[in-house]
Amino acid sequence: MTTVTTLGFPRIGARRELKFALESYWRGDTTADALRDTARELRRRHWRLQRDAGADAVPCNDFSLYDHVLDTAFLFDAIPDAYRALADADPLAGYFALARGVQKDGADLRALEMTKWFDTNYHYLVPELHGGQSFRLRGDKPVAEYLEAIADGHVARPVLLGPVSFLLLSKTVDGSDRLALLDRLLPVYAELLSRLKQAGAEWVQIDEPCLVLDLDDDDRAAFLKAYGALAEADRPNLLLATYFGKLGDNLPLAAALPVDGLHLDLVRGLDQLDEVLKVLPKGRVLSAGLVDGRNIWRANLDNALILAKYALGHVGEERLWLAPSCSLLHVPVDATGEKNLSGDLRSWLAFARQKIEELRVLSDALASPRAAEAALADARDRIESRRRSDKVHRAAIASRLAALDGAAAHRASPYPQRRQKQAAALRLPAFPTTTIGSFPQTQAVREARAHHKAGKWSDADYDRFLAEETERCVRFQEEIGLDVLVHGEFERNDMVEYFGEQLDGFAFTRNGWVQSYGSRCVKPPVIYGDVQRPVPMTVRWSQYAQSLTDRPMKGMLTGPVTVLQWSFVRDDQPRAQTCRQIALALRDEVLDLEAAGIGVIQIDEPALREGLPLRRADWQAYLDWAVECFRITASGVADETQVHTHMCYSEFNDIMEAVAAMDADVISIETSRSRMELLEAFAEFRYPNEIGPGVYDIHSPRVPDREEMLALLRKAREVIAPEQLWVNPDCGLKTRAWPETRAALEALVAAARQIRSEVVAVA
Numbered sequence: 001m002t003t004v005t006t007l008g009f010p011r012i013g014a015r016r017e018l019k020f021a022l023e024s025y026w027r028g029d030t031t032a033d034a035l036r037d038t039a040r041e042l043r044r045r046h047w048r049l050q051r052d053a054g055a056d057a058v059p060c061n062d063f064s065l066y067d068h069v070l071d072t073a074f075l076f077d078a079i080p081d082a083y084r085a086l087a088d089a090d091p092l093a094g095y096f097a098l099a100r101g102v103q104k105d106g107a108d109l110r111a112l113e114m115t116k117w118f119d120t121n122y123h124y125l126v127p128e129l130h131g132g133q134s135f136r137l138r139g140d141k142p143v144a145e146y147l148e149a150i151a152d153g154h155v156a157r158p159v160l161l162g163p164v165s166f167l168l169l170s171k172t173v174d175g176s177d178r179l180a181l182l183d184r185l186l187p188v189y190a191e192l193l194s195r196l197k198q199a200g201a202e203w204v205q206i207d208e209p210c211l212v213l214d215l216d217d218d219d220r221a222a223f224l225k226a227y228g229a230l231a232e233a234d235r236p237n238l239l240l241a242t243y244f245g246k247l248g249d250n251l252p253l254a255a256a257l258p259v260d261g262l263h264l265d266l267v268r269g270l271d272q273l274d275e276v277l278k279v280l281p282k283g284r285v286l287s288a289g290l291v292d293g294r295n296i297w298r299a300n301l302d303n304a305l306i307l308a309k310y311a312l313g314h315v316g317e318e319r320l321w322l323a324p325s326c327s328l329l330h331v332p333v334d335a336t337g338e339k340n341l342s343g344d345l346r347s348w349l350a351f352a353r354q355k356i357e358e359l360r361v362l363s364d365a366l367a368s369p370r371a372a373e374a375a376l377a378d379a380r381d382r383i384e385s386r387r388r389s390d391k392v393h394r395a396a397i398a399s400r401l402a403a404l405d406g407a408a409a410h411r412a413s414p415y416p417q418r419r420q421k422q423a424a425a426l427r428l429p430a431f432p433t434t435t436i437g438s439f440p441q442t443q444a445v446r447e448a449r450a451h452h453k454a455g456k457w458s459d460a461d462y463d464r465f466l467a468e469e470t471e472r473c474v475r476f477q478e479e480i481g482l483d484v485l486v487h488g489e490f491e492r493n494d495m496v497e498y499f500g501e502q503l504d505g506f507a508f509t510r511n512g513w514v515q516s517y518g519s520r521c522v523k524p525p526v527i528y529g530d531v532q533r534p535v536p537m538t539v540r541w542s543q544y545a546q547s548l549t550d551r552p553m554k555g556m557l558t559g560p561v562t563v564l565q566w567s568f569v570r571d572d573q574p575r576a577q578t579c580r581q582i583a584l585a586l587r588d589e590v591l592d593l594e595a596a597g598i599g600v601i602q603i604d605e606p607a608l609r610e611g612l613p614l615r616r617a618d619w620q621a622y623l624d625w626a627v628e629c630f631r632i633t634a635s636g637v638a639d640e641t642q643v644h645t646h647m648c649y650s651e652f653n654d655i656m657e658a659v660a661a662m663d664a665d666v667i668s669i670e671t672s673r674s675r676m677e678l679l680e681a682f683a684e685f686r687y688p689n690e691i692g693p694g695v696y697d698i699h700s701p702r703v704p705d706r707e708e709m710l711a712l713l714r715k716a717r718e719v720i721a722p723e724q725l726w727v728n729p730d731c732g733l734k735t736r737a738w739p740e741t742r743a744a745l746e747a748l749v750a751a752a753r754q755i756r757s758e759v760v761a762v763a
């Protein structure tokens with residue numbers, strides 16, 4: 001029989017049990033023992049769930065209280081000295097200090113830096129290493145969780161992050177070579193493997209997702225050295241797990257590593273199966289990642305079965321494992337509870353549990369085609385109903401897209417002409433001031449939304465509340481003296497959800513939670529069908545806000561790439577196609593805003609960069625369609641209408657050309673933390689349009705004063721022409737409180753006034 005297994009399971013719990021247990025512990029409401037009990041209970045429940053859904057073997061040590069990369073660093077004692085005393089005295093407190101920072105009893109430790117786990121929306125903590133780093137085992141988490149799993153009667157396989165990926169995902173604080181630490185790290189891995197063997201583990205899964213990235217010679221040499229060394233260890237069998245892409249040019253390397261099994265992502269790397277089977281040494285286990293661990297759709301089991309049979313023919317049933325493409329960490333737990341979705345949509349969904357059931361059907365079908373016939377037919381029906389559904393496919397949208405010509409992605413005139421017309425229409429001072437959109441989402445705002453959602457407040461009650469908040473926000477901005485105002489976004493829960501709820505083709509789950517980092521979860525919208533905008537989405541509040549003031553009111557939209565990037569996207573057409581549909585829907589909104597008298601419109605694209613494919617060679621194709629989609633959204637307006645965009649990250653160097661190709665009249669970016677260094681990229685590129693480098697770091701409650709922001713503006717003026725510069729915060733103010741917002745914005749306006757006078761004096 002083939003073996004059904006998974007590479008990892010969501011940890012947070014179907015009802016976010018771990019989140020609540022963590023937060024309660026952090027608040028001091030519950031004890032460490034209570035947190036450990038919840039964690040143990042979740043592991044037990046998840047192993048049983050996997051077994052009941054049809055898994056023959058389950059992963060262990062895939063559980064984490066916060067993050068598995070942090071677990072790895074902690075396990076190998078790769079923790080900065082400042083945290084060591086705390087970690088020795090109280091390991092749990094030390095662990096959470098690394099994850100979240102502490103400011104207590106004289107201790108002031110910041111959290112480790114957090115960054116995206118490959119191209120997912122999961123964030124890991126970046127281990128901080130240094131040239132003199134030593135490693136040792138701290139605690140025995142992998143062994144303990146293995147023993148827990150077997151005590152509960154499972155065939156369990158400990159999961160470890162592999163040594164090379166661990167180092168490549170870390171950073172050194174002294175700029176020394178991370179991979180130089182490999183020699184010191186390998187003996188500790190070997191010791192851990194031997195302990196796992198003594199504990200009885202037959203297999204260990206060793207994750208090396210970096211094998212799907214562009215690697216250089218040093219990286220390759222590190223892989224050869226690492227696995228050469230681990231082969232010598234007294235150890236269980238090793239399953240080398242790769243995922244999130246195909247091996248591509250790293251295939252010969254992966255095949256050459258002396259391990260006992262290889263996991264392949266056959267969802268993203270479907271076309272590599274044949275090649276892999278050719279080079280996979282005899283006797284290796286092949287773990288075939290046949291169902292999508294990154295998305296929530298039911299698999300086409302007929303197609304998967306063809307692949308599985310093909311692989312079976314080569315490796316034999318003893319050596320074929322069937323698995324999701326990657327860890328199931330990136331999908332919610334169980335779709336059966338989604339009772340508020342329409343029946344057909346629900347029948348198309350596969351969360352973690354359903355994915356294991358699918359693999360079970362495949363395994364059964366390989367063993368006995370007759371026995372699995374009914375299940376395969378059922379899967380086929382679901383795929384067919386989705387393929388035929390008129391909720392998914394709307395002819396009008398397809399023909400509208402097909403009719404779209406190249407002109408739709410171009411403004412009427414080039415930027416220099418638009419600039420003149422906009423200057424005449426808007427009559428703004430030099431160094432115009434504005435904000436990024438949202439103003440503080442206070443307790444009162446969140447409560448009002450909750451009351452409305454729960455039916456305690458009527459639409460009229462809620463509208464009255466929003467109108468008051470919006471008016472107060474407009475008056476506030478006038479009083480502070482900002483030049484381009486915003487309405488404040490009080491009506492918005494989340495920048496994607498707010499739009500998704502009003503667009504056709506989107507659905508919202510009840511419990512479709514996915515871990516973003518630590519205890520933070522997101523519930524991504526599900527884009528299941530062709531997208532269109534039945535009625536205007538934002539015009540009413542923007543128009544109302546504009547009616548309150550003579551100053552320009554900026555309309556505020558989330559861009560098509562960001563909406564796509566932060567949703568579960570349909571898998572029955574290319575992402576680019578779905579993105580174009582969203583772009584067209586948003587274009588309608590842009591035009592309606594313009595027609596309603598809104599002369600400045602901001603289209604936020606904070607997620608543009610994170611959509612970059614893992615391999616450089618694939619970047620351009622992505623950037624081409626991503627930029628085109630932004631331009632489709634933005635380009636319908638007259639020259640006089642000023643289009644802004646906003647991106648809140650600080651790495652632009654390698655995508656500068658694409659950012660310029662978006663051709664927004666004004667772009668606001670995050671720069672205050674990097675002290676304007678990032679502006680160099682714009683300066684070097686000779687970025688032609690206007691630019692608002694953030695001068696107020698809204699991620700911190702700290703209030704910068706006038707001098708601090710002025711210093712940043714002076715730095716900006718050194719590299720960017722004064723007539724190109726805007727003055728604004730780094731990002732939206734929704735997480736801030738009113739008093740600090742007022743103080744910071746007063747200082748911001750004062751800094752802008754000062755720099756204006758300096759520039760006039762020079763001229």
Ligand code: GLN
Binds near residue numbers: 556648731732
């Ligand atoms: N307009 C949004 C806001 O101000 C932008 C948020 C973001 O960039 N993430 O909240």
Ligand code: ZN
Binds near residue numbers: 646647
């Ligand atoms: Zn932002």
